[in-house]
Amino acid sequence: MNIQNMIAERFGAALNALGVDPAAYLDMIRPSQDPKFGDFQANFAMPLGKKLGKAPRDVAAEVVERLQYDDMLEAPEIAGPGFINLRVKTDWLARLAQSESVDERLGVESVATPRRYVLDYSAPNVAKPLHVGHIRSTMIGNALAHILKFLGHHVVSDNHLGDWGTQFGMIIYGYRNFLNEAAYKEAPVEELARLYRLVRQLVDYYAAKGQDEKLRADVVAASAKLDAQKAVCADAKARDDAEKTKESKDALKKANKERERLGKALEAAQEQYDGARKKIEGVENDPEVFALAQGRETIGQDVLNETSKLHHGDEANCALWRQFIPQCMKDVDRIYWALNVKFDVTLGESFYNDRLPGLVERLKKQGVARETEGAIGLFLPNQEIPMLIQKSDGAYLYATTDLATLEYRRDTFQPDAILYVVDFRQGLHFEQLFEAAKYLNMGDVELKHVKFGTVLGEDGKPFKTRAGKAVELRSLIQEARERAYEIVAANDAARPENERFTEEEKVETARRVGVGALVYADLSQNRESDYVFSYEKMLAMNGNTATYMQYAYARVRSIFTKGGIDVDALRREFAAGKRTLTLDVPEERALAFELVKFQSALENVVRDYRPNFLTAYLYELANKYSAFFEKCPVLRADDEDVRSNRLLLCDLTARTIAKGLELLGIQTVERM
């Protein structure tokens, strides 16, 4: 149940009665920001007054006069310039909370018209270990999939693995040239990852060497330009000192600005050069790697050749690929297991390989794709540069695969919407892809790039896997579990001996708490903003964290345990009308009001695919519960009715928190 919508309906009727089309005004009914303005406020009287040429307060009064409210709302108050402040009647609220507390779905209605969604998220490159950046796509997508399903939509979550690109050329090359068989037998995934890193290092090494001279020359040139500009600035300064005219001043300003720009250009050139040097020295200072590098000047091309052979069905390479994939997947799946993430389907890039030639042919026949500088480009109406769909060596690109994927999804799932949960830096790619989709007979399917910001390092620069220092997700998860374990163990040791956890329980509790903290740290952020990675923040377990909610949940549950309460019997009593919920103190009412807003919170998430609206809601709920918990004794309440009342509120709180966390992909614990 969504109270806001109910109120909106009533205002709709009132506005109609006034001869006003309510469409533009009903979404101006909002929860109040300050409790002293009531529970909800209607803000439309100001613009409407303007339109009708009447005083907003008079308009407000006229609307209120026609509003049917008295079963559910206190008398509306008109305040300030024309705000209509609304307060839900407490007994009405109590009835609603009671009905939701005995409802399987916590009062959340299924949507009237379900849509079919395909969600594309996670999609790691399986040849590389997952790093901290992968948690965003994975967990945002996972949360959205759960929430959409719970609201009654039809959802297919699809993990579009990167299992077919250049990275496998590298591994194949490494396997052929550098394999340590003993290590491969012992720990295949680690060995493959080592090979990948080694080959990558060598490819980068020769690429850097090839550019070394040019980059150095760039630095020298940039430096010379800067020096020349400095002279220009000095002249301009002398002239300005002499003339002091507006003209000379402007000229000086302009010269200084140019100097600044050139300074930055020099810095950028230097950075590029340093980067290349670092790659070169990294190899040359490591005798072992340097020895391996000898005589492999063509490694870059060789790797591409291995990739190309794979794509064109070379038997030996395909066999190797088939051998590697399960190994790589084992590694990836371990992470998904730890994060408690599952997919409905996992169709990687390789799945679409045999559809690519036909796709390109058709687009060529349609006349929208044609040769450009040796490659095949797809020419789009609103884009200056064509989207390349086939390289000059015949290999395909990820744009090609994405187009083939669109067709497949169209035919297989008949979606109303496809959501891509992908880093915002790929924005241009999706703009082009969605434009290109118009050639694919996609109908009116909604294509949406659910973009998210970059994870930055402590230096404020984007985290890059190749930088070598990327924090692997596996070790982050490990760390989270260890920190949680310490707290769990310390807490446990303070308990009476007969209530203590077994070792197994401690480990499992630590896993849920630690991973929950990690996941929550990510989901609680507005997905579009970049954020600075810090261990402290990702692993925090107090404040606005999953732990806080898990803790609230565990506290509620312990009340039921301690009191020996039969929850089912309690719910039955209320369901059968043997008891009636009342909200007698402000903390009870505030808690109930928050509980009843669950559906609205979920709807807010879905409106723009922002899981942080749900974390914000849960935090608010846990907060309200803490206030209630402080002020309102439950088991110690001396009145039987009060006790049952509060127990019912506790139960609904626990279930709402558990459901909310579950939708986010976070598990609860009975004790912690």
Added chain:
RNA sequence: GUCUCCAUAGCUCAAUUGGAUAGAGCGUCGGCCUCCGAAGCCGAAGGUUGCUGGUUCGAUUCCAGUUGGAGACGCCA
């Protein structure tokens, strides 16, 4: 060079999409456990929402300009 995004408390971030006195966490300071779990609660300090204009009843939110930061820009994904 072209285009896109961002700028909010000391730090990390919110702000239900134009609403009333901009909120949290961390950190700082001060209170609360013979009482259902203190991973908690209550309170204090901390702000010209980068800057300048504009739009209007009303702007952190929309527009223009400006400064600073990040990113993208055909054979990587």
